[in-house]
Amino acid sequence: MSACPIQEILQPLQSLRLIDPHTHINPHQAASRTLADILGYHYYTELAHSAGLAKEQIEEPGLDPREKVRRLVPWLQHVENTAQYSWLLEMSQQLFGFADDRITESNWESLYDASLRCMSAPDWEQQVLQKSGLDQVYLTNDFDDPLQGFDTSYYVPCLRTDDLVFHLTKPTVQQRLQAATGIAVTDATSLRDAVGRLFQHFTANNARACAISLPPSFSPASVSSVVASQLVAKSFSGAELTAEEQSRLSQFVFWMLAEFCDQHELPFDLMIGVNRRVYEQGVYQGQDLFDSRVSLVQYRELFNAFPGVVFPVSVLAETSNQELVSFAWIFPNVITCGHWWYSNIPVYIERDTRARLQAVPAGKQVGYYSDMYKLEFALPKFAMYRRILAKVLAEDFVGGRGWSVERAVELGSRLLRGNVESIFGGIQR
Amino acid sequence: MSACPIQEILQPLQSLRLIDPHTHINPHQAASRTLADILGYHYYTELAHSAGLAKEQIEEPGLDPREKVRRLVPWLQHVENTAQYSWLLEMSQQLFGFADDRITESNWESLYDASLRCMSAPDWEQQVLQKSGLDQVYLTNDFDDPLQGFDTSYYVPCLRTDDLVFHLTKPTVQQRLQAATGIAVTDATSLRDAVGRLFQHFTANNARACAISLPPSFSPASVSSVVASQLVAKSFSGAELTAEEQSRLSQFVFWMLAEFCDQHELPFDLMIGVNRRVYEQGVYQGQDLFDSRVSLVQYRELFNAFPGVVFPVSVLAETSNQELVSFAWIFPNVITCGHWWYSNIPVYIERDTRARLQAVPAGKQVGYYSDMYKLEFALPKFAMYRRILAKVLAEDFVGGRGWSVERAVELGSRLLRGNVESIFGGIQR
Amino acid sequence: MSACPIQEILQPLQSLRLIDPHTHINPHQAASRTLADILGYHYYTELAHSAGLAKEQIEEPGLDPREKVRRLVPWLQHVENTAQYSWLLEMSQQLFGFADDRITESNWESLYDASLRCMSAPDWEQQVLQKSGLDQVYLTNDFDDPLQGFDTSYYVPCLRTDDLVFHLTKPTVQQRLQAATGIAVTDATSLRDAVGRLFQHFTANNARACAISLPPSFSPASVSSVVASQLVAKSFSGAELTAEEQSRLSQFVFWMLAEFCDQHELPFDLMIGVNRRVYEQGVYQGQDLFDSRVSLVQYRELFNAFPGVVFPVSVLAETSNQELVSFAWIFPNVITCGHWWYSNIPVYIERDTRARLQAVPAGKQVGYYSDMYKLEFALPKFAMYRRILAKVLAEDFVGGRGWSVERAVELGSRLLRGNVESIFGGIQR
Secondary structure, three states: OOOOOHHHHHHHHHHOOEEEOOOOOOOOOOOOOOHHHHHOOHHHHHHHHHHOOOHHHHOOOOOOHHHHHHHHHHHHHHHOOOHHHHHHHHHHHHHHOOOOOOOOOOOHHHHHHHHHHHHHOOOHHHHHHHHHOEEEEEOOEOOOOOOOOOOOOOEEOEEEOHHHHHOOOOHHHHHHHHHHHOOOOOOHHHHHHHHHHHHHHHHHOOOOEEEEEEOOOOOOOOOOHHHHHHHHHHHHOOOOOOHHHHHHHHHHHHHHHHHHHHHHOOOEEEEEOEEOOOOOOOOOOOOOEEOOOOOHHHHHHHHHHOOOOOEEEEEOOHHHHHHHHHHHHHOOOEEEEOOOHHHOOHHHHHHHHHHHHHHOOHHHEEOOOOOOOOHHHHHHHHHHHHHHHHHHHHHHHHHHHOOOHHHHHHHHHHHHHHHHHHHHOOOOO | OOOOOHHHHHHHHHHOOEEEOOOOOOOOOOOOOOHHHHHOOHHHHHHHHHHOOOHHHHHOOOOOHHHHHHHHHHHHHHHOOOHHHHHHHHHHHHHHOOOOOOOOOOOHHHHHHHHHHHHHOOOHHHHHHHHHOEEEEEOOEOOOOOOOOOOOOOEEOEEEOHHHHHOOOOHHHHHHHHHHHOOOOOOHHHHHHHHHHHHHHHHHOOOOEEEEEEOOOOOOOOOOHHHHHHHHHHHHOOOOOOHHHHHHHHHHHHHHHHHHHHHHOOOEEEEEOEEOOOOOOOOOOOOOEEOOOOOHHHHHHHHHHOOOOOEEEEEOOHHHHHHHHHHHHHOOOEEEEOOOHHHOOHHHHHHHHHHHHHHOOHHHEEOOOOOOOOHHHHHHHHHHHHHHHHHHHHHHHHHHHOOOHHHHHHHHHHHHHHHHHHHHOOOOO | OOOOOHHHHHHHHHHOOEEEOOOOOOOOOOOOOOHHHHHOOHHHHHHHHHHOOOHHHHHOOOOOHHHHHHHHHHHHHHHOOOHHHHHHHHHHHHHHOOOOOOOOOOOHHHHHHHHHHHHHOOOHHHHHHHHHOEEEEEOOEOOOOOOOOOOOOOEEOEEEOHHHHHOOOOHHHHHHHHHHHOOOOOOHHHHHHHHHHHHHHHHHOOOOEEEEEEOOOOOOOOOOHHHHHHHHHHHHOOOOOOHHHHHHHHHHHHHHHHHHHHHHOOOEEEEEOEEOOOOOOOOOOOOOEEOOOOOHHHHHHHHHHOOOOOEEEEEOOHHHHHHHHHHHHHOOOEEEEOOOHHHOOHHHHHHHHHHHHHHOOHHHEEOOOOOOOOHHHHHHHHHHHHHHHHHHHHHHHHHHHOOOHHHHHHHHHHHHHHHHHHHHOOOOO
16 A cells, blocks of 8 residues: 555546536537637636726627737736636646746737637547547536537536526516427416426437526425416416515426426436525626525425435535535435535535545435536546545545555546446436 | 654553443343344434435334345445444454455355354443443433333433423323323423422432433523413313424423423533434434524523533534534533534544634533444444544644643543543442 | 745745734733733633633632732633633743743743733833734724824724614713714714714724624615614614614614725725624623624625725634635625634634635735734734644645745735735835
C-alpha cells in the first residue's frame, strides 16, 4: 500500500469514460464557437458583475464576441481565487494549449485566437467529447422540443417540466402545450391527455428522465380531480388564478408527472431549493438564490406514494445534504444526485461526498453531473470532482478502513459511471 | 512529541473502561442469540431495504434466524461502503474471529456458525461486556417496566417518557399507567400523583435519567393547571382531544416531567428532532426521519425555568450542532450528549466533536453512547468514536495548541468516561 | 515549493499591519487596567458560569478587581479546552511574559501582578497597539456619542443603530435622540431630520460605517411615509405601539438608515441572527443566542433597493454561511464579513474561509474583525485567524491549485488588510 494513494486512485478514475447525467447542452450547437460562449457562462458573468462589471457592458444587444471577452477579461483578476476560475484555466490549458497560469489583459487575445482556431475545426465537438471522455450527454429539453436533428442515443433527451408545473397559467405556455400535442386543454382529463402525449413523444425519443427545479416553498400533494378540473378549466379559459389556486394547480400537475414517470418507468430528477429572480437586476441566469429553510420532509407524501418511481434528488444548499443522505438511507426510491449549483465547489462537494459514502448504499449515489451549457466545461468540472472523490476514497477508505486501492477505485467508478447506467439506463445503441 | 500522536492518544483511550449512557438493551436478553439479532438491527434492515430488499422478505412472521440472515447477506455488498457495515465487520472480527474482510454469500455461513458457537457459551454476555470494556449499561425503560429480574447497578434504568408525553390519549397508555401506579387518573392532580409514583419507582430502582425523544415541532411551555385539568379529565373520560388540545396536554405532561426531574435530581435526556413514521412502508424501526428546521430556541422557556435540572441534549441533525454548542456554552444546565442516529457516522461525529471541544466547558460533554439494542454493538461503535476522538485531540490539541499527549488523553477520558459519572452519577454498588 | 508552506505563508501574514474593522473598544479607556478587565470579558464570565460559577460571585457590586479574578480562576480549569481560553493564554504569554501553559490557583497572582505592572505603564495602550500591529481600530458608538476626546483617525467611529431601530419606542431613547439632535420628533419628517443630523455628526467625525445587529425574525421592508408618520407620532406622543406596529416602525427606521447610508456613501454593517436575552439569568452580555432558522432571502428587497450601498454581512451561525457566500457571489453590494460571535472558533472559521475563498470575488471579503472590548484581545484573535487563513491558503491554493507562496500571501493580505481599506475607506490622516 502506498503512503499516499490519492494519485493511485485518481489515475484509473481519470481514464474512466463518462455519462454526464444532467446538462443544458444544445445538441444542435453543443460546443462553443468562440471564447465568448465560455465566458458568457453565467458563472463568469455573475462573478464579474458581482466584482463590479456593469450588466449593460456584457448584455448589450449585438455585442461582438471578441469585444464581450475584452470587457470581461479585466474582471477575471478579481475572481482568480474562485473554483469557477480554476475551471476556466484548466479548460484553457487542456483544450486550447494555454500555457500561462493567469488570463490577463495582456494575454487574453492569444487565448482567444488559439481557442478560435480549435473551435473552427469541423470536428471540434468530437474532439472535446473525446478529450473529455464523454460517452453520453443528457440534455434538458423544453416540453415542446421536437427532439429532431440530433442523435438521441448520444445526446439523451430529458423532459424538463418547470414550465408545466409553475407556469401553466401563462398563455404562452398553454399555447405551446397545444401546439406540441394538438390537444385543446379544457379540464383535468384533457390536460392529462396532453401531458401523456409529451411523455410518449419523449420516451419514443430515448428520454431517460423527467426533471424539474423546485422552490423551497413547494410541497407536493395529491389534489382531487374535481378540484383540479375546476382549476384547469378556469386557467385555460383565460381567467386568472389566485396564488392559492396556482399553488394547487402546481401540485396537481407535479403529481400527474410523477404518475407518468411511474407508468413510463422514467426517473424523476428533483432539484430542490431554488428561489428564482431574487436579484432582479442581476445578469442573465445570475438572479437566482436560495433559502436554506427547506426540508425533504415536504416530499414525504410523494416518496411514499410512488415507491416505483426513482427520484434522483439534488439539493441546492449543503445544509440540506444530511437530510438527503438520511432520506436516501431510508427510502429505496430516493437517490443522491450530484452537487448542484451553489454547492458545486470543492469544500461542499467533499463534505457531501464523505457523508453520502458513509451512509447511503453505494448503488444509490449519482456522483456528479456537469450542469454545463457548453461541452468544454465537462472536462474541468469532472476533473475537479474526480480529484475530490479520489481524496475521500484515499483518506476514508484506504486510510481509514484499510481497503485496497483497487476496491476504492471500484467504488469510485460506480459513483462516476456505473450508477448512472443502472439508475437512468445504460447505453442502448 | 511524536510526529503522529494519534496512536499514542488512541491506545490509552482504548484501554479505558466505559459506562454506556444510552442504549436500548433488554437486560433480560442483553446479548445476541444468533447473527439474526445483529443483522436484524434496523441499521442493516433499513439499508438492505433501501438497496432493494423487499420488506416482506425479512419481516415474514416466524422466520428462522438463519434464513433471515441468508436473505439479508446478498444485500450487504451494496452497503459495504457504509459506516454501519464497518461496525458489523469489526464486530465479527473482534468477537467472532472472522478473518475475511467482506461478508459474502460464500462465507456467511461459517460466520453464522462461528458466532452461534460464541453466543451459545453460558457466559457470552459477560465475555462481550469484558471485551467491550463496559462497566455499566444504561437502559431505556417503558414507564411501566417493573425493573425486576436484573442487576440495576449494572443495567441502569432510565425512565423513557415518549408514551406519557405524546401518547397519553391512547386508551392502552392510560390503562398501562393505571396498572403501573394503581391510580385512576381523572384530573391534573391525580395524573401528577400517578407520574410521581413512576418517579418513585424508578429512582428507588437506581434510575439515573428521565429521557424522551421529541419531534422538531415541539416547543415546551408551562400550561396552567386549570387548563391542564380539563384536558386530562376530557382525555381520561374517553373523549377525543383536538390536535391543539393534544399539543397542550403534551406540553403539560412534559413540563411536569421536568418538575419531577428537578425534585428527584434526575438528568432529563432530551433527544431533539425526530419525525416518526415518515416512511410509512419502511422496515421495523426504519421509518423515522427528521426536519432540520428546528431550533433549541424552542427550549428557551424550559432551560430558563429549570436551572436545577441537567439536560443532556442530543440533536438529530448536524445542522443543529452549532446551536447545541452555543446553548451549552451559555446555559449551565445544557449538556452536549453523543451523536444521535443519523449523525452517528464519522463525518458528523468529527465535526461535532471538534466544535464542542473548542467551545463547551470540558465537563459538560458526554462524548458518546452506543444507542445499541444488542451488547455486541458497543465494541465497534465506541471503537469508531475513540478513533475520531483521538484524531481530533491529536490534530487540534497536540498539533494545534501544543498540548502534551498525556493532557490530551486526560481530556479524552473525561468525554468518554469521567463526565458520564459526574453528570449521571457514578457507580454505586 | 516547500513541502509544508503553511509557515512560509504565515510569516508574512504575521508581519502585516492591520485595521480592525469592528470592535467595542472604548477609546477613552482602550486598554485594560487590570486582569479583571480581561477575565471580565463575557467570553470568560459566561463560560465560567456555564461550568458552574454563580453569577452573583462575579457581578457583586463594587467587587475588587483582584478578588474578581481570584473567584474566576478556579473555573478556568474547566474551560482550558476552549478556543477562548487559548486566546487568554496566548495573550498572557505574548503581552505579560507569562511562562506557564496553564493559569491556575497557584500561579494566577504572579500573572495578575505582572499584567498590572505592564498595564500601569503610561504608554501601555501604545505598546499593545504596536505589538498587535494595529494601525486603526473601528469602534461601535451609540447614536448620541459626542465623538470627542479621542483621535478619530485612529479610533474610527461607527454609528451603531440597534437602539434607533429596535428601541425607539422607549422614552429614554426618544429623550437621547432629542438631546443629541436638538429636534423634537413628532412625525416621520422630523424623525428623518433627527436621524439626518446623526449621520452628519458621524460622517463629520470620520465615521466609516453604520452598523446594526438583527434578530432572526427581522425582514427589512419599505414602509409608506403615511403609515410611518402615524406610527412615529403615536410613539413619540407617549402611546404604546402594538407588536405589529413596533415591527413596522423598526422596518421604517431601518430602511431610512439604508437611505442615509446611500446618501453618505457609508457601508451598512449587518450582523444577522442574534436573539437577545434567551438566557435571562445569564451573566452580563452572556444571555444572547440564536435561531438557525433564518435566511438572507429576508434581505432580498433591501439588497435590490440599495445597489449603491455596500453591505458587509456577518452571520451568527455557520449554517448561514453558504447563503452568505452565495449572496455575495451574486449581489455586487453584499460583502462577506468576519466570523461573528458563536462562529468565531477555529472549526467554523476554517469552513467559512474555505467556502468564501472558493466562490466569492477576492475583493469582497473582509477576513476578520476582533469584536474586542479591550485592546489586548486583538493579538490572540487575529493570531488565531492568521493561522487558519495560512492553512487554508496552503492547502487549497498552494497545494490544491499550484499557486506560488507569494500569490497565496497576496490573497491573504487582501482579506486581512487590503479589503478593509477598499471597502471602508483607507487611512486618511
